[in-house]
Amino acid sequence: MKKLLCLIVLTAFILSGCQSKAEKEKVAEETYEKAKESLEEREKKNPVEFISVTSKDKHNLIGQTVIKGAVHNKAKVCTYKDVELELSFFSKTGVLLEKDSEKVYEVIEPGKSAEFKTKYFAPKGTDSVALKVVGAKVN
Numbered sequence: 001m002k003k004l005l006c007l008i009v010l011t012a013f014i015l016s017g018c019q020s021k022a023e024k025e026k027v028a029e030e031t032y033e034k035a036k037e038s039l040e041e042r043e044k045k046n047p048v049e050f051i052s053v054t055s056k057d058k059h060n061l062i063g064q065t066v067i068k069g070a071v072h073n074k075a076k077v078c079t080y081k082d083v084e085l086e087l088s089f090f091s092k093t094g095v096l097l098e099k100d101s102e103k104v105y106e107v108i109e110p111g112k113s114a115e116f117k118t119k120y121f122a123p124k125g126t127d128s129v130a131l132k133v134v135g136a137k138v139n
Contacts, residue, residue: 043078047136050075065122079139
């Protein structure tokens with residue numbers, strides 16, 4: 001009885017290892033496609049997770065705050081456009097003085113960046129500006 005059971009297990013093991021190379025490649029390709037689809041779904045549902053923003057601000061001669069920055073797409077599959085940013089103006093002591101919004105009307109491919117420049121008459125006492133990605137459209 002033990003010999004028969006061992007023979008059955010051994011036969012099953014040998015037969016399972018006899019997949020053709022084409023079948024193995026097909027299974028690997030299907031697994032890759034499923035992973036790619038799930039990644040794409042995740043990137044479409046949560047664009048804020050895959051977009052970052054960097055910026056520098058300075059004051060010009062007429063008292064405007066000039067903000068230069070770049071929006072970076074860290075996604076692997078999705079292309080985003082019309083990225084919405086939230087600008088927060090802070091005083092020297094860290095008090096939030098005002099919030100505003102800005103859109104970057106660019107198409108940003110995976111792994112790419114889009115630069116932007118905007119000018120604001122910031123509230124009196126503004127020392128710094130913080131930017132945050134609020135949303136984007138999937139292209």
